[in-house]
Amino acid sequence: MIDQREAISEKAVLIGVITQLQDETKSEEYLDELEFLTETAGGLTVKRFVQKMEKPNPKTFLGTGKLDEVKSYIEAHGIGTAIFDDELSPAQLRNIEKILDCKILDRTNLILDIFAQRAQTSSAKTQVELAQHQYLLPRLTRLWTHLDKQKGGIGLRGPGETEIETDRRIIRDKIAVLKKKLLTIDKQMAVQRKNRGQMVRVALVGYTNVGKSTLMNVISKSDVFAENKLFATLDTTVRKVVIKNIPFLMTDTVGFIRKLPTQLVESFKSTLDEVREADLLLHVVDISHPNFEDHIASVNVVLADIKCANKPTVMVFNKIDAFEHETIDADDLITEKTKEHYTLEDWEKTWMNDYEIESIFISALNKDNLEDFKEKTYNEVKKIHIERFPYNNFLYDEFSE
Known part of the structure; x- marks a missing residue:
């Protein structure tokens, strides 16, 4: 009997x-993530192909032999899509498509497709559309198999213009229009931020699918869309939150990912401005993910790119309810204890002993340690609030008593 999901999903091989x-x-880690991306986009991974090489082939990414192996499998199993884990150059894309004779996607194209599915507001849709056109422009050649010049005739004498040149011009014009539209959106969002007054701004940042939206819902008692899929949230959500006697604004932002397409960083400027203008960052981490330290590093790279690396930050290690670790038998005197064997207590000691980084371990889903989280957030917001509104100091003293 055919699996229902297999029947409706687009079958793909990962490379x-x-x-x-x-x-x-x-x-292997990257391909695990690529499989999750494929699933989020509505695809079904049926096989992975990996080749060991000094560096990718500049013409075909893989070697000829490996490409032939992929081609044979695709033809034998009726696979319609091959997804590469790295961004392919226009030449690589064109050459691979000729050899494999199926739909070819790279990691960037796949992420853009997911963003296009997830975009809800005019702002997000415009930002995604701009990123897609910027990605498409240098890759137009693969869309045309007939590049004959237009016929001559009245008003069309001379060299004419190829279809691909016409399309390039159309896309450049479209990019210009989208950039103008985004400028208007950026101005509108800037006015909205200005209208929020001097309230302290707290931004939730982190890798995609770490539970930022779930945490936002719990803290702000709102109903932000949350799902166990990558990039469930694209549109920035701002909510007013009050902890004890201090009101502040909390922003849920788009999740980051390794190998984040540069087109998206550029086009999502207005979304990332929410992070730039935040007074405090809550860097949410999925502690149950085996590669969470790599995720932290990837997020920090993006934060550095947008000049936000030095903002006051609290590390929020989420999903402690799902945390697992490898164990070592008490009689095992050979196996060396590594990070794979760290207990939750080990990780807490590791991070909480770094006094330069405030950290807290929680489960937003089960609401574990949520009161501690609120207390820590309150203390950090209070520091900023006192600097901004020194005349309100008596309020804190009164509340403390």
């Missing part, structure tokens, strides 16, 4: 490489 910069473990 990655092991290089000097990306060992076997890292390659």
